Amino acid sequence: MFEFFRLSRQILGMNARNLKYIRPFNLSRAKKLADNKLLSKKILAKNNISVPKLIAKIRTVEELENFDWQSLPEGFALKPNRGFGGEGILVVYGKKKNSDNIWIKADRSSVTVEDLKTHVRNILDGSFSLSGTPDIAFFEERLQLLKLFKPYSYKGIPDIRVIVFNKVPLMAMLRLPTKSSSGKANLQQGAIGVGIDIATGTTTTAVLGKNKIIEYVPGTRLLLSGIKLPYWNDILKLAVRAQEISGLGFLGADIAIDKVNGPTIIELNARPGLSIQVANLAGLKERLEKAAGIKIKTAEKGIRVGKDLFGGEIEEELEEISGRKVIGTVEKVKLIGKDGKEIEVEAKIDTGAYSTSIDTELAKELGFEKTLNDFENISLTGYIINPENESFIKKDILEKHKESIPDLDDIAIIFSASGSSIRPVVALELILDETKLFSKVNVTKRNDLKYPMIIGKRSLSKFLIDVNK
Amino acid sequence: MNTSPIIDFFLGQGVPFTTVILILMLPIIATFIAFLRQVVGIKAFGIYAPLIVTFAFLATNGLKYGIAIFVTVIFSGMLMRFVLKPFRLLYLPRVAIMLTAVAILILGILVIGGEFKRTGLAAVSIFPILIMITIVEKFVAVQIEKGDKAAIVLAIETLVISILGFFIASSSTLIHFLALYPWAVLFTIPINIMLGKWTGLRVSEYFRFRKIMKNL
Numbered sequence: 001m002f003e004f005f006r007l008s009r010q011i012l013g014m015n016a017r018n019l020k021y022i023r024p025f026n027l028s029r030a031k032k033l034a035d036n037k038l039l040s041k042k043i044l045a046k047n048n049i050s051v052p053k054l055i056a057k058i059r060t061v062e063e064l065e066n067f068d069w070q071s072l073p074e075g076f077a078l079k080p081n082r083g084f085g086g087e088g089i090l091v092v093y094g095k096k097k098n099s100d101n102i103w104i105k106a107d108r109s110s111v112t113v114e115d116l117k118t119h120v121r122n123i124l125d126g127s128f129s130l131s132g133t134p135d136i137a138f139f140e141e142r143l144q145l146l147k148l149f150k151p152y153s154y155k156g157i158p159d160i161r162v163i164v165f166n167k168v169p170l171m172a173m174l175r176l177p178t179k180s181s182s183g184k185a186n187l188q189q190g191a192i193g194v195g196i197d198i199a200t201g202t203t204t205t206a207v208l209g210k211n212k213i214i215e216y217v218p219g220t221r222l223l224l225s226g227i228k229l230p231y232w233n234d235i236l237k238l239a240v241r242a243q244e245i246s247g248l249g250f251l252g253a254d255i256a257i258d259k260v261n262g263p264t265i266i267e268l269n270a271r272p273g274l275s276i277q278v279a280n281l282a283g284l285k286e287r288l289e290k291a292a293g294i295k296i297k298t299a300e301k302g303i304r305v306g307k308d309l310f311g312g313e314i315e316e317e318l319e320e321i322s323g324r325k326v327i328g329t330v331e332k333v334k335l336i337g338k339d340g341k342e343i344e345v346e347a348k349i350d351t352g353a354y355s356t357s358i359d360t361e362l363a364k365e366l367g368f369e370k371t372l373n374d375f376e377n378i379s380l381t382g383y384i385i386n387p388e389n390e391s392f393i394k395k396d397i398l399e400k401h402k403e404s405i406p407d408l409d410d411i412a413i414i415f416s417a418s419g420s421s422i423r424p425v426v427a428l429e430l431i432l433d434e435t436k437l438f439s440k441v442n443v444t445k446r447n448d449l450k451y452p453m454i455i456g457k458r459s460l461s462k463f464l465i466d467v468n469k
Numbered sequence: 470m471n472t473s474p475i476i477d478f479f480l481g482q483g484v485p486f487t488t489v490i491l492i493l494m495l496p497i498i499a500t501f502i503a504f505l506r507q508v509v510g511i512k513a514f515g516i517y518a519p520l521i522v523t524f525a526f527l528a529t530n531g532l533k534y535g536i537a538i539f540v541t542v543i544f545s546g547m548l549m550r551f552v553l554k555p556f557r558l559l560y561l562p563r564v565a566i567m568l569t570a571v572a573i574l575i576l577g578i579l580v581i582g583g584e585f586k587r588t589g590l591a592a593v594s595i596f597p598i599l600i601m602i603t604i605v606e607k608f609v610a611v612q613i614e615k616g617d618k619a620a621i622v623l624a625i626e627t628l629v630i631s632i633l634g635f636f637i638a639s640s641s642t643l644i645h646f647l648a649l650y651p652w653a654v655l656f657t658i659p660i661n662i663m664l665g666k667w668t669g670l671r672v673s674e675y676f677r678f679r680k681i682m683k684n685l
Contacts, residue, residue: 007685011678013670015507020668084614118557125559127613188615213680278677281684 010283012274021165021288025249026270033246034270038081038138040246047245049238050264052077057138064120069101069113075142078116080123080135086184088128090119091142091156106155106183143266144259148230151222152176156183159256160196160229162239163272163284165249167302168291169236170310172196173279174203174229178218187275192217194224195280199311201232207278235263236306240299242268250288252276324464325433333453334431338367338407345452347432349465353456355412356439357423359446362453368426372443374405375424385413385420393422412442435462472648486648491527493647493654494638498523500657500664501637502630507664510673513627514607522604522627523634525597532635534590536628538575538601543624545574546605550612560613564606571602 012021026034033040041051055076058064074095080088092103092111103111122128123137149158156177163170173193177183180190187193187210194206206224208214216222229235239253242265252272258264277284287310296302333347335358343365363372378401383393394411402408410425423442430437432455439459446452472480479489502519505511513519526535549567558566575598582590604627612620637643647653670678 004682007682008670008675008678010685011670011674011681013668013674014510015671016668019666087613122557127557127560211677211680274674274678277681281681283681283685 010286011277012284016285021250022271030247031270034248034268035082040268044245044265049241050261052140052143052264055139055141057136058120059136061124072139076139077142078119078139080128080137082135083128086186088123143256146257146259152217154179154183156185157256159185159254159266160235161276162253163276164239164243164251164253165288166291167240167243167296167299169198169239169303169306170287170291171276171280171284172198173276193275193279197311199307201229203227205281210275211278231257231263236303237299238263238265240302324462325435326464326466327433328466331432335366336429341367347453347455348451350454351457353454354458355456356441356459357444357454358441359452360443361447363443368407371405371407371426380422409440470648473651475651476648490644490647493651496654496657498634498638500660501634503661503664505630507667508671510671511626511630512623513630514623518604518607519627519630521600522631523638525600526631526635527638528597529593530589534593538598539628541574541578542571542601542605543608545571546608564609567605567609568602571605
């Protein structure tokens with residue numbers, strides 16, 4: 001019970017968010033900026049921050065009547081200036097064939113000029129702002145969906161919410177529109193929120209709607225964790241810069257990745273929601289408190305601090321401290337053969353073996369067929385294999401055959417309980433967990449064994465092995 | 470009943486006893502609603518709506534009629550949203566039409582009550598009925614902002630708070646206490662200052678974030 005309350009202190013609740021963070025850090029002038037999309041767009045653009053380009057705006061009914069609808073491009077988004085929760089946004093993807101004034105929406109329904117007029121009129125009358133105050137309608141360029149996100153999102157564009165405080169990016173989440181959110185990237189409307197590791201920009205855990213933890217995109221076998229977001233550093237930098245410019249001390253920046261322009265700020269949020277904590281399965285309050293005391297001058301420093309303090313799992317921290325990577329007992333290894341041929345195999349990580357060895361067939365595929373055939377043909381029967389003779393045998397064979405057998409790098413003599421053997425050694429390049437290694441590997445028949453390759457101690461100096469992985 | 474001198478003074482000036490007690494109840498119910506919001510996490514439609522509905526309940530003859538009227542109001546608000554959606558009307562005219570519909574429906578309920586010899590319903594005075602009809606505007610506003618589901622949840626929360634408030638305000642122990650110590654209502658001020666500075670998690674948030682807790 002006591003433990004429960006201690007843990008709960010890491011979580012940011014509504015009371016603390018309002019009283020301790022929004023009230024003192026988001027002053028009313030900054031809040032007004034965030035709530036006014038046109039103004040924040042203008043100010044961000046002025047500071048060379050990428051935002052969706054403004055096409056046109058309509059402020060009054062008069063302007064609506066005189067508006068030149070032909071001036072609109074094929075695809076655009078029509079938005080209310082002070083809309084909330086993604087309400088009142090209309091997006092068209094292209095014009096209907098052989099038609100000048102009919103556009104097509106994502107669900108293939110068509111939109112006429114009359115429809116657009118009605119929608120603009122509703123915006124002007126304030127139908128999408130709660131207080132019912134008159135609003136401005138504007139058209140902006142439509143962002144284009146990145147190929148990477150295509151399988152994950154249902155119509156609409158996913159965006160990335162980054163919470164920034166004291167120039168430190170604290171927490172981030174990828175929001176994927178779903179069918180039940182009708183293409184909107186809003187958790188309250190049923191979108192998916194996917195937690196992101198601040199250090200690497202890789203997705204971790206996910207929540208559907210406000211509280212349902214999921215692993216896959218509903219109805220598919222698409223894993224939501226492990227998606228590596230492109231432009232991660234640029235995204236963090238954009239978020240921190242947006243905080244500097246807007247003056248919002250506690251900011252939720254919404255960033256989309258456009259196919260053409262890359263990371264683009266679509267909205268600034270002065271009252272970011274708390275569900276991001278569920279998506280990340282982590283508490284925001286603890287992070288806010290950690291980031292509060294640090295003096296940070298530049299955006300770069302803030303990003304570094306954020307990555308160091310809040311990024312990565314223990315594994316990455318360990319890798320950082322030791323400078324070594326953590327691998328499991330079975331790992332995928334990419335082997336690069338003689339003429340650049342790449343083969344990926346599963347290898348057993350064996351700290352009981354000194355050297356690395358691969359299967360004969362595998363070596364042949366990698367282009368060492370002649371080496372192996374020639375080695376087969378030399379007579380090894382004259383040698384008595386025991387540790388005393390080791391250096392003599394090696395020297396003798398190398399002297400006789402090194403020149404005649406191509407690519408024979410060395411000879412390995414293996415003493416083991418199941419029988420000792422003399423094996424040819426070739427030099428290989430291999431990639432293990434993104435680390436390139438040049439390794440001498442001996443070749444032997446392993447076709448009756450589970451793994452075609454074992455990696456021994458000699459190749460493992462740059463790694464730590466986690467047997468649970 | 471024992472009363473404090475200040476209450477006697479009011480009575481002497483011709484202020485009815487029930488009026489004095491109702492006014493003294495106001496800060497207590499308001500504090501109760503603030504507590505439910507900040508500490509428990511029950512939102513309802515702000516503070517005004519549950520407060521006014523509580524008093525409307527107190528003014529109707531018996532809780533059941535009050536609840537019947539409240540449910541009718543919310544139900545017709547929901548119904549009218551679907552009816553009016555295709556017309557795409559502006560906010561105020563839309564609310565005006567809804568109020569009209571609610572008013573007619575309430576009238577119908579009163580008539581039906583009379584048919585079934587539920588004279589208690591027809592005897593409800595007009596002001597609590599009017600008060601509850603105005604709740605429909607709150608309901609519509611939330612429907613637009615947060616959708617139908619959220620609006621219904623908030624309506625139910627409002628109803629629950631109002632019923633609790635009704636029982637608090639009609640508790641004879643509390644009425645006797647206030648008659649004796651009317652100054653006690655001033656204690657709601659320090660309580661509210663504490664509530665206003667409260668930054669802990671709400672009870673509802675322990676539930677909302679339980680999955681994080683498991684993972685920490």
